[in-house]
Each structure stands twice: as C-alpha cells, then as structure tokens.
Amino acid sequence: MSNFSLIILIVIYLGFLFFVAFIAEKNRRTKWVNNPIVYTLSFGVYCSAWTYYGSVGVAAQEGVSFLAVYLGPVIAAPLWIVLLRKVIRISKQHKISSLADFISLRYGKNRFLGALVTIVCLLGILPYISLQLKAVSETFEIMTQKSNYVSNSILTDSTFYIAIILAIFAAIFGTQATDASEKRRGIIFSVALESFIKILFFTIIGIYITYFLFDGTIDIVHQFKDEEQFSSLITLGGFEDGFNWFFTIMLSFIAIFLLPRQFQVAVLENNREKHLKTAIWLFPLYILVFNIFVIFIAWAGRIRLGNEVNAEYFTLLVPLSEGNVFLASLVFLGGLSAVISMVVISSLALSIMISNNLIIPYGFLSKFIKNEPDKNVKFIKNIRRIAIFFIIIVSYSVYYSFSVKLSLYSIGLISFVIIAQLAPSFFIGLFWNRGSSKGAIIGMLAGLFITFYTLLLPSIFEYSTMNQPFLFSINGLHPHELFGIDFLTPPVHAFFWSISVNLFFYVYFSLNSQGNYRERNYAEMFVDSNSYNELQDGAFVWKGEAYVKDIKDVLMRFIGNERATRALNIFFSKYNLPRNTQFADAKLIHFSEQLLTGSIGSASAKILIQSVVKEEEISLVEVLNILEESKEAIAKSKALKEKSQELLNLATQLKVANLELLEKDKQKDEFLDTVAHELKTPLTGIRASTELLLDDLEMPNLMKEQFLKNMLQDSERLSRLINNILDFEKLATEKNELSIELNDISKTISKTIKSLKSSFNKKNIKVIQNSIETVEIQYDEDRMIQVFTNLISNAIKFCEPNIGVIELDYFVKDNFLQISIADNGKGVSQEDQDFIFEKFYQSKNQNTIKPIGTGLGLAITKQIIEKHQGKIWLDTDYKNGAKFHVKIPLI
C-alpha cells in the first residue's frame, strides 16, 4: 500500500471519528449515547495497542503468560459493585474530576499529595502513550513496506502528524466545560465505537488466520507441535512462575482501577450507577473474546513467518504475506482505534490532573483572584488544552528517543508498576480511616524510588554505553535480584519490592501520625460513605468566621455572578436560610469548595475559600463528636419521620374504622326501623279489632268471630316475627352456635317433609324426594331442617292448590353436596331475583293479599347455609317455577 493512500485512509477514519463524537455530543441526552453498553464498551480503552499487538508477541515468545494481564480485570469485575460503586458515589458527591483529586480529597484536600499523584501518573502514562505512538509508527511502516521504522526528521514522520491530530481531537471534545466533572459524551461514545471496531477487526483476523489459512485450531496445534519451544510455550512454570503469575494478575487488578484512563471512563464518565451491573459481566466477556484468538494467531504466525520478524505484528504481517491488503488495512484501523482511544482518554485525564492538581494550585491561584470570571474560565480551559498538547508532544519525544528499542509489552508493564504505587493510599484509604496523608506521601515516594532503581535504572544502563554502576554488583543489591530474590521477572520483581515498601511506609506513618482534623474528617466521609451520604454537606466539620459575601466573591471569579447567586440561593432554600444570610457555616464552606472543585481541583478550592475565611483549629475529638452527633440527629429525625408516618397511618385506619362503624350504625338503624314497622303492623290490627269488640256491643256474632280470627292471626304473625328476628340476630352476631354432627342428608330431608305434611296436604300439593341414597356429612341438623322447611314452605305458598308439585334432589360433586328444591309455582320475577335473599325485602309483584311471611325467611336460610361454608342461589334458568340450589362442602 502506498504511503499516500494509507494517509488518506487514516484521515478519512479520523474524520469519521470526529463526526461521530460531534453527533454524540449534540445528542448527549438521548439513550443512544447514555446506555450501559456504551459505558461498558468505553471500558475497552483498557485494551490498547499493547493488547492489540503486544499480546500476540508475548504469546509467540512466552506462551500463555500474556493472559495474566487480563485475568486481573476479570477478577476485579465482580468487586466493582462494591468497590467501584463506592468510588463513583464519593466522586459524584464531591464533584471529583480526576484520580489525583480523589486521592488528594481523601487525605484532606492535600495539595502536595494531589501533585504527587499527578506526577506518578505522568511518569507512568507518558511512556505508555509513547508506546502507542510507536505502534502507530511501526504499523504504518509495515503497511507501506518500508524497512526503517523511524523517519529521519520529525516533519516527515507521519506519526507526528497523527499525534497532533489526536491532541486536537482531545482538546476540542475534552475541554468544552470548565467544570471537569462534567461528562464528555462525544469522546466516550467515540471510544465505545472504537472498542467495538477493534474487537471486531481483531476477531475477523483471528477467524481468517485460524479457519481460512489453517484448518481450525487443531490444525494450528498439530503443525506447531514440531516447533522446538512448543512444550515450554504451553506449560506453566513451577512455583516461581506461579509468583510471576500472581503478581502480574495483582498488577492488572490494580491497573483496571487506577490507570487514569480507566478511572476516567469508569468513574468520572459514569452516568448511572446501574450501568455498572452490565459492565460487571459484559466487560469480562469483552476481554475473553479479545483473547480467544491470540494464541492461535501467534502460533500461526510462527509457522508461516518463522522467528525473524517481530511477532507483535503477526496480525498485519500474516495477511500481508498472503497478499491480502484489505484485511491488513482493517487490522491497521483496529490498531489505530486502540491507539486513538487510549491516547485521547489518557491525555485528557492527565491534562485535568496537570491543570487542577499541579498548575492551578501551585502557580495561578493569586492570578485568579484578580481576573474576571470569563477570563478565568478561558484561562483554565487553555491550561488544559496546552497540557494535552504538552503530554502528546512529550510522549512523542519519549518515543522518538527511547522506546524504539523496548517492546510494547515491557513498556506496558513498567507503566503498570508505576501506577501501582497509588494502590495503598487509594484502596486502603477507602476502608481504613486512620490512613494519613503523611503515610500516603512517604509510601508513594518510597515505592517510586524502588521502581526507579529496580526497573528504570537498569534499562537506562542496558541501552546506553555507560558502564553499569558499582552498586549493581554488590550482592543483594542488583536491581533485578534485590536481597537474592532472583526468580521473578524484572517488572514483577519491581512491583513486589516497591509495593511492599510502599505499603509498609503507608501503614507505619499512618499509625504514627494522626493527620489534621480536615484529613480525619474526609477519611470518615470516605470510609463510612454510606452513612454520611445522608449528611452530605453536614458531614463537613468546620469552625471559624466567614462572611457569605467574601465567599460569593470567590465563587463569582470562576462561575460568574449569575451562577454563583443561583447556586447560593439553591443552597439557602435547601437549608431554609434567609437569602441575606451574613455568616457562612460549615455547610456553606463545604458547598462552596465543592462548587469550585470541578473547575480547579479540590486542593485549589480549599486554598481559595480558606483565603477569605478565618478558620479555627478544631481537635480531632471534636470532629468525631460533631460527626457522631449529626449522625444521631439524622437517625433521630428519621425515627421521628417514621413515627409520624405510623401515626398518620393509624389515623387513616381509625377514620376507615369509624366510617365502617357509621355505616354499620346506619344499617342497624334501618334494620330497627324496619323491625319496628313490621311489629307495629300486626299490633295495629290487634289493637283496632280489640277496640271495636270492646266498644261495639251490638256487633253481629259473625263479625265478632271475624275480628277474633284476625286477632289470632295477627298475634301468630307477631310471635313468628319475634322468633325470626331473634333467630336472625343470633345467627348474625354469635360465632359458633352451630352444633355440627355427622348426619345423613336423606334422613334430614325426609324428616322435614314429614313435619310439613299437614300444610301441603291442606293445599293438596305433592312433595317428592327424588334422591334417597345415604350421604353422610357434617352439619347442624336442626338448622338444616329449618333451611328445608323455609324453602319448602315458600314453595307451598307459591304453588297452585291441587296441581302443585315440589321436588327435592341431591348429588355429590367435587367435594360438595348439592341439593335442589324445585316447584311448579309462579316463579320469581326478574326484578326480584337479585333481592329475594335480603331481609324484609318486599316484592312489588306480590299479590294484593299478602302471603303470610315475615320477610326474614330467606335471609335466615342464607345465613345458615353460609355458616356451613356453603352457598345458596336461585336457578335463574329454570322456567317451570322456582328452583333453589344449596351447596355445602363435604369436609
């Protein structure tokens, strides 16, 4: 491929990424841009050119040990739900804008610590970025088939221009907001897209090599078996190799949290906590897919190309040797994607650290105080932009002068070891409130020193013409074999010693120094982040004298008059303070510091606010007491809230109960009314008749007899009514007055019929019991006789004399006994059907001459059946007369 066409391809691809980032930034609120898949894919920034090219190199030379670097993240993933979530929550709460800010805040907004973390990151990441540029340059040469890797002049080196374009990309999309804790959707979306592109193209080349150039994986293994180092490549070493594996896994475990680019995508760019749930399984899967073909590509390359060429570029060299320029171009673009995402995110993260933790707190704070707000904003953005260019240019020079000779894999591991120096202060600081800034600083410096001595120094001497210093020859002080430990690979050896020393100093000085109250305050807030979550601004302890006006002046310098006023108003209304509050309290101090943290970093924010307030020292005990008190206050107010909610619930329950009682009362009233009415009616008849009989002595005998008969009838009705009312009330109120025994339904029915014989014989009506088989079932026989008596009496009442027939049937089905009573009378009219079981319901279709009834018969019948857990209903389909069904359970 010609130089020119490859450059065109690169320019088109970069233009495409610019376009994607631009579109995503424009649609930053849509769910296309904000979703767990994009979030997880952005984690793929972990897989840089090192993964893309370097793994194959390691696999070809050292075998499966390349996997160790990916096992760390896979092991870390399940812990994210606890660890990363905590970090994300704290970062959001305090508007953290970088890893340096996070660590500096934990140790009381310590300015020096923030700067130190920034320097550690720069030391670790600059060579890493240069490694990426090296990969671009080398692959460019391979694609254009030139033999020399580096051009003679920078100006003719295409890598230089690519680096500049990447810096422009990062500067445009990375510095849109001054508040660095704002999310950068455009960049993140393009990174996610690049993650997808690189895994896609890598898998394509894997499949191409494994299944098109070879006959699948088994074929590759078969052919490779004859190679001499085969056995060493597939076996794991013994005990000593185990250590190498263990520490490499630990190293990558730390890296997935602490590489600035990982912190950027995982913590700072996290939009929703729940997206973590997807990342937990999807990211390990991503890594797995990425690594499936590594070993086969490496072996296949060995078989095809031998040992002469650089195994790291097998993915390019193999298709090129087959003449497949198209596939090679895809691989090249995939590699370029890996480089771009890593370089952009890393330089962005580093530029924020440089501006917020190095330059602003150490050089420009006084300048800010004098400047106008919009000038300050411009100034901050420019610092970051310059920082991005600075980082990329320095990386380029590092690449230009050093890394030509180092492999991708070794630079990557050096980077990891340096970054790992942040681990003790970061991880332990999250869970141990005694961890102090002194311990963190000394541990970090000591770790750095060891790393320098054991890892960097030897490589400097190795590649220079200088003689090795005398120190190296002293027994036990050789940089790769400190104190006789000689079985570890240099990076693992450096990691082991540096982290051990770092850890020791961190713990030792933390235990021996207490740190000031601010430090302990933030330590408490980080370690116990869940319980202080609720306290928020209240968890910050501060004592002193401060005026709102002074603080507002400072805020205005950075966020302008309008935003400062608005922010303060929101604060005042949140805590119910008047808008013209004069004196600032701890909450306002904390709030203001937070407001500035995103723009200028936590250390600078603290210094700025401190410059306008008079702070008093508070003892540690006091800090802890105040924190404890506010925690208790929260708990108390929570308890109070719960209590008042309980009371409210109780009140509603009472209201409901009261309403129910009122309703019951009303029903009772209505019932009493009806009862009174029903009792008065026969009484009226009796009284009127008596009066007439008593006063009218000339009444004819026939008439007298009639009135006496009426009286008798009315008194019978009266006593029946009284009995029924008592019965009804008893059934309605008492609970267990049934005397349930095992009875035979056949006998109960025939008993009932026998007792009613005289009344149906009088009307010459037939009552027939069709079913006669014995069914033994538990019920109260007297009550059941009452039921049948009621039903049969009703039937007799409504049947025509002489032709009336009443039939009784029963059967057992599905654990129920079902009994039916049918007559051939006039039936129940449609409009009455729904009401016949209601007490005192009077049919509008009754004969003008009232049938003798109390209006309670069917209501009582229904009550009795329901007491037996049964059901009674009218058969509305029955047209020959009235038919009732009774159903009672067998058990």
Next chain:
Amino acid sequence: MKKILIVDDEPTILMALEYAFKKQNYEVFIARDGSEAIEIVKNKIPDIVLLDIMMPKVDGYQTLKDIKENENLKNIKVVFLTAKSKKADIEKGFSLGVDNYFTKPFSIKKIISEINILINES
C-alpha cells in the same frame, strides 16, 4: 253522606277501619295499594283519604302527590295512617301537603273524631 277511601295493604286493619267508618255513616271505599287508590279517587271523588305509606307497587307518598298535584282532586283531604313514627317522617309528610298524620297502632275512636273535625272544617 261523606265518602271515605281507606288505603292499606293489611287486610285486618282494613277490615277494622271499614267496619268502624261504616258505623259512623260514611260511604267507605277500600284499596290495597296506591294504584288502586288513585283509580277510586278519580272515579268516586271521596271527601277524605286515609292513606298508608308503605305499600307494594305505588306507595303513599306517590299517591299523595298524584292527588295533590291534580287540579280536580287537590281539595280532597288526605290523612296518613302509618307505622312510620319518627319525627323526620312526620315532618316529611306535612311538607308534602298531608292534612293530618296518624301513627300506628292507633286508637279508632281518636281517628274518627279527628276525621270528623277535618271534614266539618271544609
């Protein structure tokens, strides 16, 4: 001879009142519900109606309304004779325009004398 209509769904009460008013030389008509009563009122134009309230089909309130809203019938005296004895019921009856209100059980003698007074007023 004064004409009286007695409306009640209870045969024994009806029987007693019928006997008593006949004895007082009234021409007595009886009805067992509201609709029967309206027919008789229209055809016979009685001087007074003794009206029960709780009856099947058409109740006493409706019957009273039918009589009092009819131009030809509205001068007919209507007296409620009912078991509804609450104060609110009685007030309701008078507000609907009833001429007197007797509660059950009643004294026949007292009813007769009150009815006589009512008849003689007009």
